[in-house]
Structure formats: structure tokens, C-alpha cells
Amino acid sequence: xxxxxxxxxxxxxxxxxxxxxxxxxxxxxxxxxxxxxxxxxxxxxxxxxxxxxxxxxxxxxxxxxxxxxxxxxxxxxxxxxxxxxxxxxxxxxxxxxxxxxxxxxxxxxxxxxxxxxxxxxxxxxxxxxxxxxxxxxxxxxxxxxxxxxxxxxxxxxxxxxxxxxxxxxxxxxxxxxxxxxxxxxxxxxxxxxxxxxxxxxxxxxxxxxxxxxxxxxxx
Numbered sequence: 001x002x003x004x005x006x007x008x009x010x011x012x013x014x015x016x017x018x019x020x021x022x023x024x025x026x027x028x029x030x031x032x033x034x035x036x037x038x039x040x041x042x043x044x045x046x047x048x049x050x051x052x053x054x055x056x057x058x059x060x061x062x063x064x065x066x067x068x069x070x071x072x073x074x075x076x077x078x079x080x081x082x083x084x085x086x087x088x089x090x091x092x093x094x095x096x097x098x099x100x101x102x103x104x105x106x107x108x109x110x111x112x113x114x115x116x117x118x119x120x121x122x123x124x125x126x127x128x129x130x131x132x133x134x135x136x137x138x139x140x141x142x143x144x145x146x147x148x149x150x151x152x153x154x155x156x157x158x159x160x161x162x163x164x165x166x167x168x169x170x171x172x173x174x175x176x177x178x179x180x181x182x183x184x185x186x187x188x189x190x191x192x193x194x195x196x197x198x199x200x201x202x203x204x205x206x207x208x209x210x211x212x213x214x215x216x217x218x219x
Contacts, residue, residue: 006180126155130162
């Protein structure tokens with residue numbers, strides 16, 4: 001049986017957007033705890049948002065170069081049990097955190113990226129994103145889909161990110177065959193502000209792609 005591609009909407013900053021994402025069908029929503037991000041959110045505000053949406057939606061805390069202790073402290077304050085780690089998080093740190101959280105280790109498809117190296121992170125799900133010299137996610141750049149497809153062979157669960165929109169997500173799913181897709185800037189009117197029509201269009205496009213893979217899938 002083919003499992004429908006899951007949908008994660010990242011960079012959520014308010015209750016209204018979170019509820020819209022949930023009601024329209026997103027299975028995961030991401031909260032950015034990287035202070036330098038334009039989508040940064042305080043952990044206590046994230047907790048209030050999480051409390052206001054359906055418990056079926058998985059909240060994900062996004063971190064960049066954070067220590068294991070900082071991840072624990074912030075995740076506990078926000079009430080998230082899934083953490084997404086960007087930057088230089090080692091396999092040892094990821095394994096340590098995986099004893100307490102679902103861990104998504106993020107990689108960028110820069111020229112040094114080697115898909116086989118994700119096999120070292122066997123305790124983690126893997127997210128593949130576009131490379132940017134300064135930003136960590138939400139860049140609007142499309143990642144290398146060929147590298148992402150190759151990465152799938154080495155990851156237990158692959159999340160595809162980077163420059164996805166309602167217009168290209170069907171093609172991305174067909175080319176990469178990820179387990180989940182992650183969208184941020186592609187459904188925004190401004191950083192951290194979701195365009196609810198764009199969210200609906202995006203989710204509709206993912207459902208159409210799911211149906212083309214498996215005609216019996218409708219979500």
C-alpha cells in the first residue's frame with residue numbers, strides 16, 4: 001500500500017495561520033526557534049498556538065546549531081516532541097536527542113553534499129533543502145531534486161523542502177518520491193504570515209499528486 005505524501009507547513013507564527021493549516025489538511029506545522037530568523041517565535045507563544053490547534057497535527061521545533069541542552073529546554077517550554085536540526089548537529093547529538101524526541105536532521109544540497117552520508121543519521125528522519133550561504137530554510141530556492149531522490153535510498157523517512165509551491169510540488173513529488181514535503185515561503189504573503197488561499201492551493205496540489213500515485217488516496 002502506498003502511503004500519501006505528508007504535508008509540513010513551516011514558519012507558523014500565529015493561531016489564525018496554525019488553525020488554517022490544520023483545518024485545510026496539514027499534518028505537521030513548524031515553529032522556528034532560530035533567533036536570527038524572520039520567522040522566529042518565542043517558545044511560550046508556540047505553546048499557546050499548539051494548544052489552539054487539533055492534536056492530530058504534529059508540531060515541530062526548528063533549530064540551527066543549538067546544543068542538545070538548548071533543544072531540550074526550548075522544546076519542553078514549547079511543548080514539542082519533534083525537533084528539526086539544521087547546521088552542524090552531529091550524529092551523536094542526534095542519536096542522544098532521538099531518545100527523547102522524533103528528530104529530523106536537515107541537510108542542504110550544496111556542492112559538498114553526499115547523499116550516502118545521511119546513513120550515519122539512522123536514528124533520524126532526513127530533510128533535504130536548498131543551499132543558501134546565510135539562511136536556514138524559507139529561502140524560496142529549489143533544492144537539487146536528483147540529489148534528494150538519491151538520498152531517499154539512505155533515509156528511513158525523507159522530507160523534501162526548498163522552493164516548493166502549488167505549481168511545482170506535483171512535479172517534485174513525482175521526481176523525488178518523498179515521504180513528506182515541507183513548505184514555508186511558497187505559501188506566504190510575508191515572512192511568517194501565511195496566505196490561506198496559497199495554503200489551500202498547495203494542499204490541493206499535493207492531494208492531486210497523491211491521487212496520481214495511488215488513485216485510492218484522497219489525502
